[in-house]
Amino acid sequence: MGLVMPNPGTIFWMLIIFGIVLFVLRKFAWKPILNALSEREESIATALNSAEAARKEVEGLKADNEKVIAEARREKDIILKEAREIKDKIVAEAKDKANLEGQKSIEQARQQIQAEKTAAISEIKKQVAELSVLIAEKVIKKELSNLGEQEKMVNGLIDDIKLN
Amino acid sequence: MLKLSKAIFLVSAITIIGFVPLSAQQSHEEEQGHETSSHLEKGFDAGKFVIEHVSDSYEWHIVTFGEKHISIPLPVILYSKSPELHEGKSFYVFMSSKFHHGHSAYKGFQISHSKEFEGKIVELDSQGHEIGKPIDISITKSITGVLVSVVILFWLLFSVAGAAKRNKGKAPSGLQNLLEPVILFIRDEIAIPTIGKKKSEKFIPFLLTVFFFILINNLMGLIPIPPFGANVTGNVAITMVLALFTFAITTLNGNKYYWKEIYNPDVPWWLKFPIPLMPIVELTGVITKPFVLMIRLFANMLAGHMIVTVFVSLIFIFASLFGTGVGLAASPISIAFSVFIILLDVLVSFIQAYVFTLLSALYFGMATAEHH
Numbered sequence: 001m002g003l004v005m006p007n008p009g010t011i012f013w014m015l016i017i018f019g020i021v022l023f024v025l026r027k028f029a030w031k032p033i034l035n036a037l038s039e040r041e042e043s044i045a046t047a048l049n050s051a052e053a054a055r056k057e058v059e060g061l062k063a064d065n066e067k068v069i070a071e072a073r074r075e076k077d078i079i080l081k082e083a084r085e086i087k088d089k090i091v092a093e094a095k096d097k098a099n100l101e102g103q104k105s106i107e108q109a110r111q112q113i114q115a116e117k118t119a120a121i122s123e124i125k126k127q128v129a130e131l132s133v134l135i136a137e138k139v140i141k142k143e144l145s146n147l148g149e150q151e152k153m154v155n156g157l158i159d160d161i162k163l164n
Numbered sequence: 165m166l167k168l169s170k171a172i173f174l175v176s177a178i179t180i181i182g183f184v185p186l187s188a189q190q191s192h193e194e195e196q197g198h199e200t201s202s203h204l205e206k207g208f209d210a211g212k213f214v215i216e217h218v219s220d221s222y223e224w225h226i227v228t229f230g231e232k233h234i235s236i237p238l239p240v241i242l243y244s245k246s247p248e249l250h251e252g253k254s255f256y257v258f259m260s261s262k263f264h265h266g267h268s269a270y271k272g273f274q275i276s277h278s279k280e281f282e283g284k285i286v287e288l289d290s291q292g293h294e295i296g297k298p299i300d301i302s303i304t305k306s307i308t309g310v311l312v313s314v315v316i317l318f319w320l321l322f323s324v325a326g327a328a329k330r331n332k333g334k335a336p337s338g339l340q341n342l343l344e345p346v347i348l349f350i351r352d353e354i355a356i357p358t359i360g361k362k363k364s365e366k367f368i369p370f371l372l373t374v375f376f377f378i379l380i381n382n383l384m385g386l387i388p389i390p391p392f393g394a395n396v397t398g399n400v401a402i403t404m405v406l407a408l409f410t411f412a413i414t415t416l417n418g419n420k421y422y423w424k425e426i427y428n429p430d431v432p433w434w435l436k437f438p439i440p441l442m443p444i445v446e447l448t449g450v451i452t453k454p455f456v457l458m459i460r461l462f463a464n465m466l467a468g469h470m471i472v473t474v475f476v477s478l479i480f481i482f483a484s485l486f487g488t489g490v491g492l493a494a495s496p497i498s499i500a501f502s503v504f505i506i507l508l509d510v511l512v513s514f515i516q517a518y519v520f521t522l523l524s525a526l527y528f529g530m531a532t533a534e535h536h
Binding site: 003005006007008009015017022024025026029030032033036 | 219241301331347369377399402404405406466
């Protein structure tokens with residue numbers, strides 16, 4: 001029976017000892033240990049959260065960057081297109097202008113040529129007329145050196161007129 | 165022959181130092197038995213040997229060489245209701261060495277050898293007859309064992325607490341690494357699932373204290389060198405106090421649902437009236453829960469200590485029955501079994517500490533549950 005009967009003296013001391021142990025450990029051991037544990041858990045949780053937030057932020061930045069790049073690309077395309085258009089326009093305009101200039105100078109040249117030609121022709125006409133007159137004078141002078149001939153010619157002329 | 169068996173005895177005792185104190189005690193008992201011729205000359209009382217190993221005592225026996233006993237005397241504190249038998253004083257504090265290992269009386273007190281008070285301090289009347297026990301609050305071997313464990317517990321946990329303060333917000337180091345997983349296990353796997361996150365905060369310090377107290381005491385009980393090796397958690401008074409704490413905390417924290425379940429449970433009315441059958445059953449449950457806690461821990465640890473001692477005493481049983489040679493031959497087997505059982509006891513130490521903590525947490529959880 002000795003083993004299974006609790007000894008009052010042992011119970012007495014054990015109550016005191018365990019009470020003190022419980023009190024002392026609660027105050028001086030468990031409190032700092034559990035506090036440190038929960039603090040560390042909190043700090044780990046915050047660290048993880050902030051890492052997650054940073055990751056999201058970076059992702060956002062990336063998306064923004066992509067948007068900016070796409071925008072820039074689009075703008076570049078637009079600018080290039082515009083530039084091409086402008087170039088085409090300028091080239092076309094230049095071509096037109098050149099054509100016009102060319103036409104103009106050709107026209108001018110033609111007019112000049114025409115004028116020169118007209119002048120030359122009238123000069124030639126004048127010369128021809130003078131020469132003709134001269135020739136005619138000479139011919140007439142030679143022809144009309146005899147009377148028969150003169151008459152013949154006058155008749156001829158009259159015939160011509162009649163025919164007309 | 166006797167000399168030779170004593171030689172084997174010493175060799176074995178040194179091999180498994182753990183049993184030196186009580187083996188030595190045994191040989192001392194043997195001497196005594198020899199003196200009073202109540203024992204056979206070579207008789208080995210294994211039962212007595214085992215019981216003495218696991219019992220509490222007033223001194224801490226270390227070793228015996230021949231006739232010389234070496235033991236640590238422990239303080240005896242007594243209060244007698246009949247001071248006229250003890251030189252007029254009623255309150256006594258003296259060292260147990262005054263009893264000379266139980267051989268002599270001191271100021272009217274004596275360690276009893278009678279069947280009724282075996283091993284306890286009794287008062288003697290003027291004729292030297294035992295008349296009963298005084299109020300006895302001696303610091304016995306068990307209490308000393310508890311104190312040693314408490315010193316270790318304090319050292320261990322204060323160094324961890326110091327490390328926790330020092331390493332605030334940093335990675336844990338040293339002992340902290342060893343104990344933190346255990347502390348976290350108790351908090352996250354025992355307390356929170358059974359009690360609930362918010363309410364468990366109040367109970368976690370107690371659960372942790374109980375777990376480490378039981379674990380350290382269990383493990384220290386397995387180390388066979390004084391000042392360890394006292395059968396602390398195998399002492400029913402110790403486990404009773406632990407269970408009483410659980411009982412008190414459960415009762416003090418019981419909410420109205422808890423008490424309603426006890427006095428007016430949701431059962432058909434004829435189970436409550438005219439004979440309050442269910443309330444009686446429930447009230448019995450309130451008592452049996454801590455009672456079972458007490459018995460489970462006590463019986464497990466006591467059994468572990470007893471089995472190891474039985475295996476060791478097998479050597480001497482064989483030696484006394486068949487001669488020294490057989491005893492010698494049996495010793496390796498005995499030692500192997502003892503080692504196996506001690507290793508098993510290490511496992512049991514952890515399991516029992518866990519079970520006590522888990523059940524305490526369950527009872528707290530039941531007492532504080534909001535609804536069913």
